[in-house]
Amino acid sequence: MKDKKIQWHPGFVAAMNLEFAQDRTGLIFEKEYNLNTKPLEVDLLVIKKEASMKITNEIGNLFKGHNIMEYKSPEDGLDIDAFYKAGAYAGLYKSYGDTSDAIKADDVTVSLVREVKPKGLFRYFREHNYMVSNPYHGIYYVEGAVLFPTQIIVTRELDEAAHVWLGALSERMEKQGMVRLLESVGRLSEKADKEFADSVLEVSIGANRNVIEELMGDDNMCQALMEIMESQLLLKENEWREEGRKEGRKEGRKEGRKEGRKEGRVEGTVDTLRDFDYEDAQIKKAIMKKYSLSEEEAEAYL
Incomplete structure (x- = not known):
């Protein structure tokens, strides 16, 4: 990476x-x-x-x-x-x-x-x-x-x-600490809290990629990580829809509809993982587990 x-x-x-x-x-x-x-x-x-x-x-x-x-x-x-x-x-x-x-x-x-x-x-x-x-x-x-x-x-x-x-603002997080962070993020319900957590999570994941890689190899934790990422994608989806309504642009409305579909969320997950510099092989494994995709279907998103 x-x-x-x-x-x-x-x-x-x-x-x-x-x-x-x-x-x-x-x-x-x-x-x-x-x-x-x-x-x-x-x-x-x-x-x-x-x-x-x-x-x-x-x-x-x-x-x-x-x-x-x-x-x-x-x-x-x-x-x-x-x-x-x-x-x-x-x-x-x-x-x-x-x-x-x-x-x-x-x-x-x-x-x-x-x-x-x-x-x-x-x-x-x-x-x-x-x-x-x-x-x-x-x-x-x-x-x-x-x-x-x-x-x-x-x-x-x-x-x-x-x-x-x-x-979570550390380069030395251990697996247990990352799991605790992911669980805490998963318990949040307020939009503002989720947005703050997204900023913290971005720092923590970026600084502790070795721990994330270890969790990605654990089926249960990989699923939890993908669910949290999906919740962040849903926040972005709502923002895109609102932007499309406010600006009245065809592209904004189209993007809002697209992100409401499974395909949009898979693409969003791929983009998010790429933001953290994950390689295609790791991304493919993650989206296959999260979205029940075949290897061929997953490769189509890369």
């Missing part, structure tokens, strides 16, 4: 929407929030609609009214300079209120999210007398020379069952 750049940050934003799904109606999510000029932007800004609301997920226990979240992918480091940079972003955000002191300093928090614990940064904390507490698995509060309440979230240390979505 060809190497394909993984879009970690959109996956992170989607994962946080799912992590806070229980309280999402009381929150505002601003992804890639610009701080005055384009080069200065935070990965995710989470604003409480009501300051008094309590967030169920323990990641949100530190949250105030305005919450800066910075995500570090497996390709990114997290050292003391990155730590201060996140704090500086929070300071800029506080200073850009509509009027003087419109955003109170004690109403801003900073969260840095990374899969692996940054040992060098924690060593710096010890050497420079920062106070670090660990109230929950994978969550570290940092006190001392910080302007705002700050936490570091180490996703690998979080409870795996409770934090499926953040745990």
Whole structure:
């Protein structure tokens, strides 16, 4: 398979929407929030609609009214300079209120999210007398020379069952973790949740192709994977139909009808697997199992 750049940050934003799904109606999510000029932007800004609301997920226990979240992918480091940079972003955000002191300093928090614990940064904390507490698995509060309440979230240390979505943002997922992710996706019923899950799934599958290949060799898990992909295709089918209605284009209406048929879904599955750079032999095996096709019928779709 060809190497394909993984879009970690959109996956992170989607994962946080799912992590806070229980309280999402009381929150505002601003992804890639610009701080005055384009080069200065935070990965995710989470604003409480009501300051008094309590967030169920323990990641949100530190949250105030305005919450800066910075995500570090497996390709990114997290050292003391990155730590201060996140704090500086929070300071800029506080200073850009509509009027003087419109955003109170004690109403801003900073969260840095990374899969692996940054040992060098924690060593710096010890050497420079920062106070670090660990109230929950994978969550570290940092006190001392910080302007705002700050936490570091180490996703690998979080409870795996409770934090499926953040745990999926990894290049080191094992078969059990991928199965848990697929089962969690399969239980979703809301359209928005399914769309967020699609973003997380795209990252996880792209980063863990060896695990997916192993699952594709398991008849039961291959079937589950195909069913999840089919549900995503149905979402796209509805989007195509709506686009066809809105724009009134013949091509859009034709595409909507086509995707409503079995042939359209098979073709959509083939396209989806190709997006993940699967080879024809693997795709043929998958669609033969999912759609009960003969080898000759499957080859016609390739």
